[in-house]
Amino acid sequence: MLEVKDLEVRYGRLTALRGVDLSIREGEIACIVGPNGAGKSTTLLAISSVLTPTAGSIIFDGTPIHGTRPEEVARMGISQVPEGRHIFTSLSVEENLQVGTATRSDKAEMKRDYDRVLETFPILGERRKQSAGKLSGGEQQMLAIGRALMTNPRFMTIDEPSLGLAPKIVDRVYEVLIDLREKRGLTLLIVEQSSERALKAADSLYVLRNGSIQLGGKAADLQDGKAVHKAYFGFSDDHEGEVMI
Amino acid sequence: MEPKSPLGHMVREVWPLIILSVGLLLVVVVIQSFGDRIVSQSLTEGLIRLVVVIGLYIFIGNSGLISFGHIGFMMIGAYATAWQTMDPMTKDIFIPGLPAYLLANSHHWLIATIIGGLIAAIAACISGLAMMRLSGIAASIGTFALFMSFYSLYLQWSTWTAGQSSLVGIPVTTTPWVAFWFCIVAMIGAFVYSRSKFGLALRASREDEVAAKAAGVNVTGERVISFTLSAFFVGMAGGLYGHFLGLLTVDTFYLPMTFITLSMLVVGGMQSLSGAVVGTIVLSFVIELLRKAEKGFSLGETSISLPASSAEVGLGIILLLILIFRPSGFTRNSEIYWPFKPKVAVTEVTHRQS
């Protein structure tokens, strides 16, 4: 569904990503894990065309989307829940969800999706008229996911859904994400710092470090944590004498 | 070629200053030797503007804040200088509201100009203490409001400024060479300031205000220092200007002057002294050409002339084009640096912003 080939992104002289390849199949949950500053968010922003790659290609359903505009990418059915959620805090919960429908005109289906979001996240329905800035962190995360769903995406990217949330709420978020794949056939690309939970949910896994993919493959093949650990940290944990940080 | 002697090092250190001074000297000598009296007048006006633009650079270049208010300080300096140098008899007639000491005495123009600059600096210091607390854009608007309030104050304060009419009888003492030397002094001042710890701290805040604050830089204080110093030079330029025209009107110090000087800085490159100098020289020539074209020139049989205000419109369009296509100005915000170095190192150095 999404083919990323040889992606390179630079901020001025700094190269944030180089030679990144991803291949995400329809209906799967893919995960990118990696330490802070590895280029995870940069990858997602490049997919959303917020950043323009300096080299490489991003093909979505056979159409190249690199170097287009973010609103076009959204229109094609890619939606992002960005790092820090980026809720519109001066808008009400309802209005936040409404903004998600910017590209749509199918009134009846919009209503259906709206009801579905409120069904998934009943708390949003209760707080419909409230200012989104007053929501708790977990509620904001749900609103961000709900808002992304309102664009009726076929492919959704989520940047660190567990960041700053209590474990119980993280469980709930993952439950919802897995459910979305099961019930709606949504394809998901999740970015996380910690590989544990991601490994559990993911069908395929990529480890990103220093701007390039260190390891990628079916999650089932990577259940042996050693290789992942080595890719993640740059050393394997049975040679602790060679630690170099 | 690396300079080996201590003198060589010093020359390299102040290289931009040397090259700019020599360049400016050449421009002045060439124009003086080939031009007539009118050209020489344009030259003086251009050099006075250069002092203003260098003053603007001291604040804008180092702080990264845009000031629309400096022409107000130029006006303050201009009037303060004129109060000191005018003939007591004339003062009695036109500006009888002056204090008795000023009405009875006059100072040498050089002393008067320096005092005029100091008065402008004091005004900047006091107003800066309020303005510089604001964030970037609000501070810019604040300086604009400040400018308008000085303007309307001087326009109404007729017993000191002759109000809406002209203040005449100011001795004409500003020759091209006087203006040239003030340019040199202003350049040295700007250069020394931007390499001092004050300039360094302020530029750190320009690049990253939060980080500079975290590193212990008193951003507001540094901005006030720079605002004050720049107003000092701009105020002196005002004094020179009055003693170039021989008369003063409040309207001289209004939006067109603000616009022209700000354009010169932006077109040259806001963040370098070289930019201030190059921008002023280039735009001064452009303005002269457009003014000539407004008066009309003959092309074979027919004479063509551009409509009034063409110079201003042309200037505005040039500025917009520069902002769109080369926002860091002609000099790309770099200084003209020591040219005798291995190639790799040169690119490194010339990219260093000053």
Next chain:
Amino acid sequence: MAFALQVLMNALSLGSLYALAALGIGLLFGVLKLINFAHGDFITVGAYALIVPSAATQATLLIGDFHPLILIPCIVVVVVILALIAEFLVFRPLRNASPATLMIGSFALGFVIQNILIMIYGGRPKAVGIWSDLSLGVELMPGVEVPKLQLIIIGVTLVLMVVLVLFLTKTKYGVHMRAAAEDFRMARMLGIEANRVIMLAVAISGMLAAAVSMLFVVQTGILDFRMGVSLMLFAFIATVIGGMGSLVGAVVGGFAVGAVSILLQTFLPSEMRVFRDVFVFAIVIFILLVRPQGLVMSRASRERV
């Protein structure tokens, strides 16, 4: 009592003009992070559009002679088109520039507009009388007479503000505009067309400018190529003391500046009255010292980084 009411009406009508101008500036600041120094010149162009373009000292009405129902849309269209041209030629090419660059750009644009006006119409102020019967008084209550125009200015301002609020809260595009003003990148990631939102904001800002030009020119009866500049300055001050990026703040600031001006005008001794603006600025500087973030705090007040 009667005197107080008169002063109140003066303050409200002046504050209305400032508030309308400040709204036009605040709207563009919200969406584009642009301080539009050309806004005042948009206002000036709206006023000049009333007369025949010529450098003659005597103004001849052109659009100004039309029936109000035609005149008003004509002026609105002129100013909106001008604003959109500015967006295409200046603001859009500078879209990714720093706020400082944008600000200088709009300053340059304003300067160009002023000088083009001088080119076409000449630099001298001109008298125009349109709807001069509006300056006749109306008796509000026994002993209190105010010009009809004041009531119209206040009324028009109220109506425009209500319409703007309804647009921003009740319509799809209004909600999009508020979302874009708060977080432009996120809005785009959700599929909101950046150019469409910006053009809409520019057009609305132009409409507000047109409203100010008509109200202002009827009030003063004078055309001057610098007429918009002083209005814009007070509007800027209104947005700064109201709190950058807050539309409510812009309105509050507008009325505050208007009230301060009228109070000074009324209560300053007559020989000090010419220094009114100086006092206004002094008070503004004082307010900023006490509350550098403005009277009304807004979340969008942070500059785009």
